[in-house]
Amino acid sequence: xxxxxxxxxxxxxxxxxxxxxxxxxxxxxxxxxxxxxxxxxxxxxxxxxxxxxxxxxxxxxxxxxxxxxxxxxxxxxxxxxxxxxxxxxxxxxxxxxxxxxxxxxxxxxxxxxxxxxxxxxxxx
Numbered sequence: 473x474x475x476x477x478x479x480x481x482x483x484x485x486x487x488x489x490x491x492x493x494x495x496x497x498x499x500x501x502x503x504x505x506x507x508x509x510x511x512x513x514x515x516x517x518x519x520x521x522x523x524x525x526x527x528x529x530x531x532x533x534x535x536x537x538x539x540x541x542x543x544x545x546x547x548x549x550x551x552x553x554x555x556x557x558x559x560x561x562x563x564x565x566x567x568x569x570x571x572x573x574x575x576x577x578x579x580x581x582x583x584x585x586x587x588x589x590x591x592x593x594x595x596x
Contacts, residue, residue, distance in 0.1 A: 480520040487513035518581045526577040533570045 477485075490510040495503055527544055534547035537560070542550065554560040562568050579589040590596045 478520075480517045483513045483517045483520070487517070515582055518584065522577065522581050526580075530570075530574060530577070533566065533573065537564070537566045537570055 487510045490506055490513070495506045495510065498506055531544050531547065534544070534551060535541055538547055538550055538554070540547065540550065551560065560567055576589065576592060579586055580593075583589060587596065
């Protein structure tokens with residue numbers, strides 16, 4: 473098999489190309505939309521970097537919280553059902569931590585410069 477660039481490397485290079493060579497030559501709505509596209513590529517890159525480990529950690533938390541095995545999708549559905557039925561509340565041991573960790577992961581992918589996230593991570 474050929475040594476191919478990884479998806480995150482491709483996404484990063486395309487984002488840099490947009491920012492360095494395309495956007496400076498555009499104006500108005502077209503420049504804005506190109507910037508949105510570059511920002512979307514940044515999100516994809518962070519997801520490719522963060523999601524695999526974060527998904528494993530989320531699965532582990534859910535297995536412990538629900539005392540059950542299954543896929544991430546199945547256990548998230550089960551969690552929703554138990555929240556809706558009132559079987560799991562914020563007082564349930566491990567649930568608030570699970571919500572907090574899940575939120576921090578989503579912010580790390582989507583909005584890593586958000587001041588609330590940076591403060592929670594001790595970066596400001």
